[in-house]
Amino acid sequence: MNISDLLTTAVGNTLRSKARTTFTVLAIFIGAFTLTITSAIGTGVSDYIDNQIGAFGAKDILTITKTSGEAEQQEGPAEYDPDAAIVGADLAQFETEPLTDQDLDAIRSVEGILDLSSVRQVNPRYIEYDHRGKYMLDVNASANLTTPDLAAGAQLDNTGADPQILLVSSYVHALGYGDADRAVGTTVRIGIADYTGELHEVVATVAGVQNETILASGAALNDALVEQLHAIQSIGQPAATSEQSVVAIAHFSPDATEAQIDAIQAALADQGFEAATVSDQIGVIQTVVDGIIAVLNSFAVIALIAAGFGIVNTLLMSVQERTREIGLMKAMGMRGRSIYALFSTEAVFIGFLGSVLGAAAAIGIGTVANGLIVDRFLTDLEGLQVLRFEVVPVASILLTVMLIAFLAGTLPARRAARQNPIDALRYE
Structure with a gap:
């Protein structure tokens, strides 16, 4: 099975049970959304503070x-x-x-x-x-x-x-x-x-x-x-x-x-x-900001861990439902590593869907909210962009979520790969 067939089959299998996949994706969506928002807040506030330091001149x-x-x-x-x-x-x-x-x-x-x-x-x-x-x-x-x-x-x-x-x-x-x-x-x-x-x-x-x-x-x-x-x-x-x-x-x-x-x-x-020094004057502010961002990120990580268990549950149920199918694939010569790759790809695809949708929603809502917050509540802090979305942090979040999804899919993928083809074909 080449990469194109692997991806096509994985996407098709993932969308078989739309309701189950939707709820799993939703859990990942919440974690990715929260991480993207908190990352943007940290980037925006840190950038503002750095600009203030730069404006102050010599250090x-x-x-x-x-x-x-x-x-x-x-x-x-x-x-x-x-x-x-x-x-x-x-x-x-x-x-x-x-x-x-x-x-x-x-x-x-x-x-x-x-x-x-x-x-x-x-x-x-x-x-x-x-x-x-x-x-x-x-x-x-x-x-x-x-x-x-x-x-x-x-x-x-x-x-x-x-x-x-x-x-x-x-x-x-x-x-x-x-x-x-x-x-x-x-x-x-x-x-x-x-x-x-x-x-x-x-x-x-x-x-x-x-x-x-x-x-x-x-x-x-x-x-x-x-x-x-x-x-x-x-x-x-x-x-x-x-x-x-x-x-x-x-x-x-x-x-x-x-x-x-x-x-x-x-x-x-x-x-x-x-x-x-300049650093002394803003050190307390930076420490408070870092602490708040760390707390918010911890909630996002908890959401992602919960989503990881959701992926495990979704794929384990999928393995059980497709036992005869797995047996048939093995009987036709498909190797265990290919089956492992197939289920791992399904897990990564679920993580990809949740993270992309969560990041996109965060960027859309955050862009609108940023203007409202700055114009209405933080008018005295000119130059402050509360939510600053940058390519590298957002891309890092997507990759992190997909990695968590891959790790969560390891157990179901391994179980599918170890299925005995004869026993699998007899499974009712």
């Missing part, structure tokens, strides 16, 4: 602070309240203590730190476009370390003298723009107080709009705008007052091992500093 960076705190979060920018503004441009408004010169020297002395620079912090009070309302402006102090994911426009130009700002997408509608594209190229007014509390305004051009990110928040400012705002912020500051920063950026060797990085962080922690 040989430690963000160092003296203490940490979490500000209360709200959706979109808050309206500016002049009565609630803090008088003076000192660092009292920050939840993190400033780093002194002695702190910076202590950080530099840690073995493994190649260089250190403090992040110049400016604290604008508000931002306004075309007199359509003032809103509190959050600034991402480490923005120049990143390559933001843009919704519109271009990246900041840090070589020119023109002040530029990269808005966050949540500011677009609040400031009165119809969409991100309309914001690009416009000018906004940024209010900032000097050291004495007197308010000043600076005009800046919107270079682009960036999507929200899980790693950092706030608008990005180019060097020219930072210099201009910092100069105003320092007006009236006593000469004896040393400039302080709440965040420092340190570089370590790109070739450093995990153990070496841990040693650097431990040494900094002993001196009262918190140091985090």
Whole structure:
């Protein structure tokens, strides 16, 4: 029996008992469907996280602070309240203590730190476009370390003298723009107080709009705008007052091992500093995602194991029903290995049907669901594709399910191959 005859006969035999085969295929369908969906979720979320890491830039960076705190979060920018503004441009408004010169020297002395620079912090009070309302402006102090994911426009130009700002997408509608594209190229007014509390305004051009990110928040400012705002912020500051920063950026060797990085962080922690790499900032998220995917996959595997027993039951019943037929095939010269191959092919075909139908249904339903989930529930996470179907994972699932089906069909196929032709022909 050649391969073509084997496949044709196997498909025909499988479809003899349509009801029994349908229920077996349905069990495989559920497992394949679940595996495809969970695989797509894992791929989509991991891809989003990887993009966030890539956007953050170099991975040989430690963000160092003296203490940490979490500000209360709200959706979109808050309206500016002049009565609630803090008088003076000192660092009292920050939840993190400033780093002194002695702190910076202590950080530099840690073995493994190649260089250190403090992040110049400016604290604008508000931002306004075309007199359509003032809103509190959050600034991402480490923005120049990143390559933001843009919704519109271009990246900041840090070589020119023109002040530029990269808005966050949540500011677009609040400031009165119809969409991100309309914001690009416009000018906004940024209010900032000097050291004495007197308010000043600076005009800046919107270079682009960036999507929200899980790693950092706030608008990005180019060097020219930072210099201009910092100069105003320092007006009236006593000469004896040393400039302080709440965040420092340190570089370590790109070739450093995990153990070496841990040693650097431990040494900094002993001196009262918190140091985090990009991986640290997203590690918890990735761990949670991996755990959820593992639990979901376990349910899919259980479904496939149950389907495997269904295949065993289906083929054992088929062997029993076709005992005389098997005896006749052997009497006509068909070898045991050919009969084994025939029943194994039937098992693989059942697995193929269930896995293809399950994967196809998952891709169809997942594609529709992905748009609904992103547009309605996860609108703040631009660039996130919850369900991402890729060829290699889907193909791996199909092959895995067919392998399970083949293994499940081994027992019935072996029993069929070992049938004694004389006894089989006498079977009633």
